[in-house]
Amino acid sequence: MVLKLREVGLLRNGRWILNQINWEVKQGEHWALLGLNGAGKTALLHMLSAYHFPTTGEVEVLGRRFGKDELGEALRQDIGLVSQTLQGRFYEEDSAYQIILSGGFASIGLYATPTDDMRERAKDLLKELGCFHYANRPFYTLSQGERQRVMIARSLMGNPKLLILDEPTNGLDFLAKEQLLDAVETIGSRANAPTILYVTHHVDELLPIFKQTLMLKSGEVFASGLTQDLLTKQTLSHFFGIEVDLSWHHKRPQIWRC
Secondary structure: OOEEEEEEEEEEOOEEEEEEEEEEEOOOOOEEEEOOOOOOHHHHHHHHOOOOOOOEEEEEEOOEEOOOOOOOHHHHOOEEEEOHHHHOOOOOOOEHHHHHHHOOOOOOOOOOOOOHHHHHHHHHHHHHOOOHHHOOOEHHHOOHHHHHHHHHHHHHOOOOOEEEEEOOOOOOOHHHHHHHHHHHHHHHOOOOOOEEEEEEOOHHHOOOOOOEEEEEEOOEEEEEEEHHHHOOHHHHHHHHOOOEEEEEEOOEEEEEEO
16 A cells, blocks of 8 residues: 555644545555645645644555654655755756756755766666756756656656656646656556656646546545546536536547536
8 A cells, every 4th residue: 555544634723724535545556636726735745745744534655654653754765756846946057967866865966976876777767758868957957847857857766666746747838748748657657667646737637547536625535536437527517616528638638618
């Protein structure tokens, strides 16, 4: 079991940010976490990474039980996290290659000498994520799409068991978005892929590899289960609060307002 949440709630400033969350993710599954802004997605991610502890309920992530087992850095070393907040912490003069290598040490900046194996792995990830041709360019010269692929490559350096992608296409144009989604699908299709949690508010980003989806609304689970079963015109209209229509194109959902 990758994660298990039972009746989880999170109270902040007298308000329930999360309430009665029940969720299980098994080894080998890739999930989409779908919710509009303010739904509680970020709070839930912070909890899974042991930055928040639940006010109520039980949380278990990668076999570690909150309140019982060692968490913090011990848990986060097994989790690859890609988010806009994390991206802003890196030294922009460092090259893409250096930033990816730093993932092997879980550090902001490269302070230790990488092994030959680490260098080879970083080069392989540069190639897999389509970053090899700008490996030596400073981070600040890269486009947002290029930066995101570097951050995903960095998150994979430590061979995480769980990879969390927090709205990775924010700020990307159509081409950069599709290139990044292609990279995510490639990663998720590998035989040794980590479990992926893909967080988004865009229905069209639910790739075929995300066979399960959790829909989060106002801090509560609106629906959870097989993506093909959940994504219907009726369910999505209720979820978004407006009438929408739905079609599937190349096994990806597309919606528009009626």
